[in-house]
Every structure is written in C-alpha cells, then in structure tokens.
Amino acid sequence: xxxxxxxxxxxxxxxxxxxxxxxIPFYMMIINATRSNSEILRGFTLIPxxxxxxxxxxxxxxxNIWIGFRNSLIIAVSVTVLNSYFSAxxxxxxxxxxxxxxxVIFITFIVMMMVPGQLGLIGLYDLASTFGILDTxxxxxxxxxxxxxxxxxxxxxxxxxxxxxxxESGRIDGASETYMFHRLVLPILxxxxxxxxxxxxxxxxxxxLFPLVIIRSPRLYTLPIMIRQLQGSPVASNLGxxxxxxxxxxxxxxxxxxxxxxxxxxxxxxxxxxx
Amino acid sequence: MNKTDDQTVxxxxxxxxxxxxxxxxxxxxxxxxxxxFVIVFLSFNIYxxxxxxxxxxxxxxxxxxxxxxxxxxxxxxxxxxxxxxFYEAFFNTIKIWGVNFAIQITIAMGLALLFSDMxxxxxxxxxxxxxxxxPNIITIASVALLFSILLDWNYGSLNQMLLTxxxxxxxxxxxxxxxxAQGWVALIGAWMWFGNTFIILMAGISGxxxxxxxxxxxxxxxxxxTFTKITLPQLKPILLYVFITSIIGGLQIFDLPLLMTDxxxxxxxxxxxxxxxxxxxxxxxxxxxxxxxxxxxxxxxxIVFSAITFKTMYRSQVKVKKGGRK
Numbered sequence: 001x002x003x004x005x006x007x008x009x010x011x012x013x014x015x016x017x018x019x020x021x022x023x024i025p026f027y028m029m030i031i032n033a034t035r036s037n038s039e040i041l042r043g044f045t046l047i048p049x050x051x052x053x054x055x056x057x058x059x060x061x062x063x064n065i066w067i068g069f070r071n072s073l074i075i076a077v078s079v080t081v082l083n084s085y086f087s088a089x090x091x092x093x094x095x096x097x098x099x100x101x102x103x104v105i106f107i108t109f110i111v112m113m114m115v116p117g118q119l120g121l122i123g124l125y126d127l128a129s130t131f132g133i134l135d136t137x138x139x140x141x142x143x144x145x146x147x148x149x150x151x152x153x154x155x156x157x158x159x160x161x162x163x164x165x166x167x168e169s170g171r172i173d174g175a176s177e178t179y180m181f182h183r184l185v186l187p188i189l190x191x192x193x194x195x196x197x198x199x200x201x202x203x204x205x206x207x208x209l210f211p212l213v214i215i216r217s218p219r220l221y222t223l224p225i226m227i228r229q230l231q232g233s234p235v236a237s238n239l240g241x242x243x244x245x246x247x248x249x250x251x252x253x254x255x256x257x258x259x260x261x262x263x264x265x266x267x268x269x270x271x272x273x274x275x
Numbered sequence: 276m277n278k279t280d281d282q283t284v285x286x287x288x289x290x291x292x293x294x295x296x297x298x299x300x301x302x303x304x305x306x307x308x309x310x311x312f313v314i315v316f317l318s319f320n321i322y323x324x325x326x327x328x329x330x331x332x333x334x335x336x337x338x339x340x341x342x343x344x345x346x347x348x349x350x351x352x353x354x355x356x357x358x359x360x361f362y363e364a365f366f367n368t369i370k371i372w373g374v375n376f377a378i379q380i381t382i383a384m385g386l387a388l389l390f391s392d393m394x395x396x397x398x399x400x401x402x403x404x405x406x407x408x409x410p411n412i413i414t415i416a417s418v419a420l421l422f423s424i425l426l427d428w429n430y431g432s433l434n435q436m437l438l439t440x441x442x443x444x445x446x447x448x449x450x451x452x453x454x455x456a457q458g459w460v461a462l463i464g465a466w467m468w469f470g471n472t473f474i475i476l477m478a479g480i481s482g483x484x485x486x487x488x489x490x491x492x493x494x495x496x497x498x499x500x501t502f503t504k505i506t507l508p509q510l511k512p513i514l515l516y517v518f519i520t521s522i523i524g525g526l527q528i529f530d531l532p533l534l535m536t537d538x539x540x541x542x543x544x545x546x547x548x549x550x551x552x553x554x555x556x557x558x559x560x561x562x563x564x565x566x567x568x569x570x571x572x573x574x575x576x577x578i579v580f581s582a583i584t585f586k587t588m589y590r591s592q593v594k595v596k597k598g599g600r601k
Contacts, residue, residue, distance in 0.1 A: 122326070
C-alpha cells in the first residue's frame with residue numbers, strides 16, 4: 001500500500017508540473033502585458049509590473065481590439081444560430097419523413113465530411129466576388145446553413161431519443177408539422193444543439209483562412225485577423241502593448257471556458273464515441 | 276400482466292405510426308424543410324468545389340475575370356507533379372505533423388493509462404482534463420503571435436529565462452533555424468492538442484470492461500501485457516478516429532506556421548506547408564489556376580492517407596479476430 005502511495009505522490013507531482021508547463025506561456029503573456037517595453041527588454045521576471053494602463057493606451061491608439069471582438073462575436077453568433085436551426089430542420093425532415101432524395105443526401109454527407117474546407121476556397125472567393133459580397137460577412141455566415149456534420153449528429157440524436165408517437169399525438173391534436181418542429185422537436189434536440197453549438201462557435205471564432213481571404217476593410221476585421229495585423233505593425237515595437245493585445249484576445253475565452261468546460265469535454269467524448 | 280398489455284399497446288402504436296409515416300410519403304413538407312440546406316449546400320459548398328476544379332484547368336490569375344483566362348487542360352497538374360516547392364511543402368507538413376502527433380499521443384496515452392489505472396485511483400480527473408484541454412480553444416492566431424515573441428532571440432522571455440538560469444550562455448535564435456522552427460511548431464501543436472486526445476482516449480479506455488483487467492491480473496499478467504493485449508486492441512476504433520482526424524487536420528496546418536514567421540515559410544522554407552503554399556500561390560502571387568490545382572492535390576493526398584490508415588487498421592483488426600477464434 002505504501003508503494004502505491006509513493007507512486008501516487010510522484011505522479012501528482014508530474015501532473016502539476018505538466019499543468020505549470022502548459023500555463024507558463026499564458027502566465028508570461030499576462031505578466032508582460034503589465035510591464036513597460038524597457039522593462040521587458042531588460043529581462044524576464046515572474047512579478048507583474050505597473051504599466052498596464054500605458055500599454056492599453058498605446059495599443060488603443062493604434063488598433064481598437066474591441067471592434068475585432070464585436071465583429072468576431074457577430075459572425076460566431078450568426079453562424080451558430082443558423083447552423084443549429086437549419087441543421088435541426090434538415091435532420092427533422094430526414095428522420096420523420098420518407099422521400100426519394102433521402103439516401104442521396106445521406107451519402108453526400110458522408111463524402112463531404114472527408115473534403116477539406118480549402119478545396120472550395122478559390123471557388124468561394126470567386127463566387128463572392130461575382131455576387132458582390134466580397135468584403136462582407138455573408139460568405140462567412142451563409143454557408144453555416146448547410147453543415148453536413150451537424151445534421152448527421154442531430155439525425156443520430158433524434159433517432160435514438162425522439163419517440164415518433166409524440167408527433168402522432170400532435171397530429172391528432174391538429175398541430176401543423178412546422179409547429180411541431182418548433183414546439184416538440186427543437187426542445188428534444190436541445191442537448192445536441194448545445195453540444196454542437198459550442199463547437200461551431202469555437203470553430204467560427206478561431207476561423208482564420210476564410211476571413212483572411214474574404215475581408216478587406218479594417219473595420220470589418222475579425223479578432224484573429226486583427227491579431228495578425230498587430231504583427232509587424234508600429235505597435236509591435238512596444239512589446240508590452242503587443243502582449244496586452246494578445247492577452248485581451250485570449251483571457252475572455254479562458255474565462256468562458258471555466259464556465260463551460262464540463263459541457264465542452266462531454267461533447268468531445270460524445271463526438272468521438274459516436275464518430 | 277399489466278406490463279405485457281403496455282407492450283402490446285406500444286407495439287400497436289408503432290405499427291400505426293409507421294403506417295401514417297408511409298401515408299406521409301406524398302407530402303411536400305420534407306422538401307420544404309430541406310430546401311434551405313440543399314440550396315446553400317449546392318451553391319456555397321458543391322459549386323465552389325466544382326468551380327475550383329474548373330479553374331485548376333485554366334491559367335486564371337484571379338484578377339480581371341475568368342473570361343480572359345485560357346483553358347490549359349492538365350498543365351497545372353503536370354506542373355504540380357514536377358514542383359519541388361510543393362514536395363518541400365508536403366514534407367514540411369508531414370514532418371511537423373509527425374513530430375506533433377508522436378509527442379501528443381505519447382503524453383495523452385500516458386495520462387489516460389495513469390488515470391484509468393485501477394490500483395492508483397488518481398483523483399481530480401475533471402480538473403486536470405479541463406486544464407490540459409484549455410490551450411485547444413485559444414485562437415491559433417493569438418497563440419502563434421504569442422510564441423513568436425516569447426521565442427524571439429533578443430527579447431523573448433524564453434531566452435531571457437534560460438540566460439537567467441544559466442542554462443545557455445548566449446541567446447538561441449529559435450525561429451531562424453529550420454529544424455528548431457519546425458520543432459517548435461510541432462511542439463506548440465502538441466501543446467494545443469494533447470488534452471483533446473487525452474479526453475478521447477480516456478473515454479475509450481473507460482469503455483473497456485473492467486473484468487478484462489481483473490481476469491488478466493488474476494492470471495498474473497503484468498502492466499505491459501494488459502496494455503498490449505487488452506488496452507491497445509480494445510482501443511483500436513478510437514485510435515483510428517484519433518489518427519484520421521489528426522492527419523486530416525495536420526495536412527491542413529496553416530495559421531500557426533503562417534503567423535510564427537513571415538507568412539512565406541521562413542526560415543529557409545521550413546515552415547512552408549501545403550496550405551500556406553496554396554494560399555500564397557492564389558492570393559499573394561495571383562495564380563488562381565495553380566492554387567486550385569494545389570487544393571486538389573491536397574485533397575487527393577488526404578484521401579490516400581485516410582485510405583491507407585483505414586486499410587492498415589482494418590487488416591490488423593481482422594488478424595486479431597482470426598487469432599481470437601483459434
């Protein structure tokens with residue numbers, strides 16, 4: 001028994017060490033965000049400085065990072081809502097009705113899940129340019145309506161959890177199909193919507209390649225594109241300000257994660273076991 | 276008695292439902308419901324992919340309209356096959372992915388084995404899982420910029436720290452050496468992804484019936500035996516999932532190497548990955564036709580890698596089954 005106890009102690013020591021290694025980059029980021037440029041040039045320390053507000057002013061004079069925040073939020077929320085609603089509607093149609101195109105659609109899904117997103121990049125760019133929607137959010141938001149993986153996930157979920165008899169009794173009571181979708185099916189799907197919604201949101205929030213290609217005007221920049229602008233910008237010569245810019249883009253996500261980690265982790269498990 | 280009645284009723288109503296379901300066959304509802312999906316899917320998914328293929332057969336620059344471009348057949352593909360930069364980008368991508376995956380799976384598997392060990396009974400799984408997973412959700416652009424300044428040879432915190440601790444006597448230029456730069460991108464990738472892999476492996480291991488291990492221990496099996504004879508074979512489907520998703524993602528690595536250095540693959544092309552090459556050909560050098568051909572090249576490589584993985588995994592699974600029957 002004593003042997004196991006020692007082993008356990010050693011393992012905990014290494015686990016904590018691994019956590020520390022994982023968090024050192026973030027810790028250095030936060031510490032350096034509070035130090036002035038000359039302090040950072042002089043050397044490294046683990047103690048915070050007092051130049052936080054100066055750094056913020058320098059950063060703010062060049063770039064308003066909160067605009068990037070707002071833009072990313074607008075896109076990510078729209079994408080998540082459209083993705084959830086239309087995927088649920090499509091999955092509902094696939095599960096509840098029998099119709100001809102059903103199998104074709106299903107096979108297309110499986111194939112499309114293997115296709116890398118970059119394959120349509122050039123085509124999407126050109127399509128957006130033809131429609132005159134380049135440098136707008138439309139090419140980033142509209143494709144969320146057709147998300148094969150989310151539909152697939154919702155379909156599996158509905159098959160296992162929705163009793164067909166609910167719809168039957170609804171029909172007897174004279175409810176329309178659309179009413180039943182909103183009042184009966186959507187609530188049943190809620191746990192699955194939460195699961196996929198978190199992933200869709202994170203995916204859209206972190207999306208880099210497509211906004212990089214589609215967005216031109218600085219006032220429309222998303223957060224990742226704004227972060228890219230920091231690199232090689234005048235503000236880059238002030239290290240404290242650049243650390244602060246990165247910290248502003250990272251810390252709110254970390255805080256949100258603290259509240260949602262339980263859901264996020266259970267959804268990764270669900271995705272892997274089902275997939 | 277009551278129970279059987281309920282069951283009959285349930286069976287009856289299922290029969291009724293399926294009857295109604297067939298009745299619904301001629302309804303227009305399903306087409307109405309899937310219409311938004313189908314329209315967007317065809318116009319924003321399928322059409323761009325087909326358009327990209329068409330462009331890959333032209334010398335379209337991306338500027339001044341497709342009508343000014345010529346149809347060149349498979350010329351872009353012939354160029355791709357002979358393009359040493361593309362091969363370099365391919366091998367860079369594979370090297371970065373390979374090192375990243377090796378580190379990631381080793382740490383994740385080690386953690387999963389420790390936390391699932393029945394004799395150790397480690398506590399705090401949820402907390403550790405969350406902490407290890409956290410780097411995964413941080414925007415890659417931020418991660419890349421953060422590391423590019425932490426690793427700066429002059430004023431980066433890493434060199435300053437190593438100098439203060441007297442571990443090195445002069446600053447190391449981490450991002451100026453091809454091998455070191457690739458190593459760092461791989462390491463940062465592993466740092467971002469090992470928590471995710473750990474969670475998936477943990478879920479897989481906790482699905483293995485406990486009596487397998489109990490029986491093995493009673494038979495005197497040691498740790499290595501249970502790992503190679505029980506854990507690994509039972510984990511095969513999950514490992515396949517981890518491997519496939521990792522290689523598909525790994526072949527597409529873009530943001531991290533792009534933002535760690537100059538966006539063109541410095542130092543000396545070491546961070547030029549396939550998607551960076553695709554992006555620069557299309558949007559920096561105005562070679563839409565060639566960029567489109569690279570996209571299809573990447574697609575074919577992805578399919579080949581997935582197919583090889585499936586095949587190797589499937590073959591060894593068949594072997595295990597045969598052995599089991601003996």
